[in-house]
Structure formats: C-alpha cells, structure tokens
Amino acid sequence: xxxxxxxxxxxxxxxxxxxxxxxxxxxxxxxxxxxxxxxxxxxxxxxxxxxxxxxxxxxxxxxxxxxxxxxxxxxxxxxxxxxxxxxxxxxxxxxxxxxxxxxxxxxxxxxxxxxxxxxxxxxxxxxxxxxxxxxxxxxxxxxxxxxxxxxxxxxxxxxxxxxxxxxxxxxxxxxxxxxxxxxxxxxxxxxxxxxxxxxxxxxxxxxxxxxxxxxxxxxxxxxxxxxxxxxxxxxxxxxxxxxxxxxxxxxxxxxxxxxxxxxxxxxxxxxxxxxxxxxxxxxxxxxxxxxxxxxxx
Ligand SMILES: Nc1ncnc2c1ncn2[C@@H]1O[C@H](COP(=O)(O)OP(=O)(O)OP(=O)(O)O)[C@@H](O)[C@H]1O
Ligand SMILES: [Mg+2]
Numbered sequence: 001x002x003x004x005x006x007x008x009x010x011x012x013x014x015x016x017x018x019x020x021x022x023x024x025x026x027x028x029x030x031x032x033x034x035x036x037x038x039x040x041x042x043x044x045x046x047x048x049x050x051x052x053x054x055x056x057x058x059x060x061x062x063x064x065x066x067x068x069x070x071x072x073x074x075x076x077x078x079x080x081x082x083x084x085x086x087x088x089x090x091x092x093x094x095x096x097x098x099x100x101x102x103x104x105x106x107x108x109x110x111x112x113x114x115x116x117x118x119x120x121x122x123x124x125x126x127x128x129x130x131x132x133x134x135x136x137x138x139x140x141x142x143x144x145x146x147x148x149x150x151x152x153x154x155x156x157x158x159x160x161x162x163x164x165x166x167x168x169x170x171x172x173x174x175x176x177x178x179x180x181x182x183x184x185x186x187x188x189x190x191x192x193x194x195x196x197x198x199x200x201x202x203x204x205x206x207x208x209x210x211x212x213x214x215x216x217x218x219x220x221x222x223x224x225x226x227x228x229x230x231x232x233x234x235x236x237x238x239x240x241x242x243x244x245x246x247x248x249x250x251x252x253x254x255x256x257x258x259x260x261x262x263x264x265x266x267x268x269x270x271x272x273x274x275x276x277x278x279x280x281x282x283x284x285x286x287x288x289x290x291x292x293x294x295x296x297x
Contacts, residue, residue: 103212
C-alpha cells in the first residue's frame, strides 16, 4: 500500500496544507486536492500516517459525489489529477486526489445529526437540547433522533476547534436565504445517504458537509463528503442505544487517546503499531461495506 504523509508537488503552487489535505493551485480557477494519510484526532494531527487512509477518503467522497449529484452541484471538474502534475509526481496523486473547482468557502460547516452521540449527547445531558434545539426527555445515548437535526458550526481558524453556533447566528453570518438553502440541502443529502447506507448495513449517525460558492454565486458541495473522517459510521448489526456503538471511523483512535494523560494539544503522542493497524482496517472495512467494492489502489 502506497503511503503518503505529506505531498511534495513541485510543479504546482502550494495553496496550503490542512490537517489532512494538501491543496495546490491549478490555473486560477481550479485546485488539486491531495488527500494524505494524515489522521487528526481532537483537531491534532498524529505523527504517523494510516497507510491508504487518504485513498479511502478520496474514493468515498467520489462515490457520494456521484450518488448525490442530483441534489446539489459539487466541486468536481472531471479533470484527471495525473494530467496536472509532472510525470514523477503521478504516484503522489494516484487514487487520492481530485481536481476541483476553486470555490469561495462558506465559513459555516453544515452538521447533520440523525442520532444522539458525541458532543450532541453531552449537550443533551446538560441542557435537554442539542445546540439550542429542544428535544424530548428520556433519550438514551446513541438513540435515533425524531428527525435529523441541522446544527451549524463556525469553521475555526487553523489550530482552533470549530464552534457550534445557532441557526440564527448562521443567518447573521451568511444571510437567511443562503442559510436556509444550506440547511435544506444538507438534510436532503443526509437523508438520501442514510437510506442508501442502511441497505449496506451501515448507520450514518452524523456527518458534516462543507459548501462553497462559484463566481456566479452558485452553491456547491465541496471538500470531503460522507467519509469516515467527516461522519460517524456504525455497523447496523451491532448497534444498540445506551452505549457508544462500535464504529468504522476514528473513534477507535480517540478511545485509545482517552486512555492517555494527554492534554489534546500538539504535539501528538506516538500511536502504537496495533492502533495504526486496527485503524487502517476500519477505514478499509468502511469503504468495502459502503460501496461493496475493495479499495481501488
Ligand atoms: N473546492 C474547494 N474550493 C476551495 N477550498 C476547498 C475546496 N474543497 C475543500 N476546500 C478546503 O480545503 C481544505 C481541505 O483541507 P483539510 O480537510 O485537511 O482541512 P481541515 O483541517 O479540515 O481544515 P483547515 O483548512 O482549517 O486546516 C479545507 O479548508 C476546505 O474547506
Ligand atoms: Mg477538512
């Protein structure tokens, strides 16, 4: 399995490195997004790659972009990543990159929750609500919500945690019309994806979408979509409310990190080889279960 911790494409200008993706300019209207094998947990990037993880994420996103393309336009251009880099750089992009429209990112992340877990469960226990949305009493951890909830978060600056905001605050920041459009599309995307995933024995507990605007102000789905990094995936056959269900995402690493006395700020602690191996296995299992096909590596 070809592993890539950090890309080094010299033939294109580097725009920036996120926690997981390296972005390069392709002309002035497109970007090459290379999904590396970096893993971030609690917003801190681990020092070890999870070999092949970037390929899994890239192919998961591609899968969903195609499946959900009828709901909203997305950032894909169809340009082959291999065609925009130098011949000796092709290995760095194969199976793990896209050439996307360069959009103006909307600085609000669109979180949709179908089940009550994670920060939503914490919030509910303290306030009976998630992000200010009042819920019926008596819900258990991991229970299915009466309907999917849209709980926006402000996209944080580098090194900061994203911050939950109310829908009213989202309207203040980006305007009521765009906020409503993002909410409605996000719920539609989640609902369609959750229906499909159910046929593959997977529960999508929650997920996060990112959107951007093109030069004409048209809303596009961008970034990664319904991956094991941006979503919680639970195998339906071992799902039970009342506990935090086993998952196909980085919960496994988070659980390991919770056993350490670590302040959840950089530098990250070293990951033991068996945690790396098991995490890798979970990402591979996720794509196989979801798409019914092995990773195309
Ligand atoms: N089509 C696009 N046009 C412009 N920006 C995009 C597009 N698709 C994704 N991005 C941005 O590229 C970056 C992807 O990198 P990555 O997912 O590693 O970042 P992150 O760690 O989530 O966030 P940050 O950039 O704040 O570190 C994100 O900032 C995302 O918003
Ligand atoms: Mg990201």
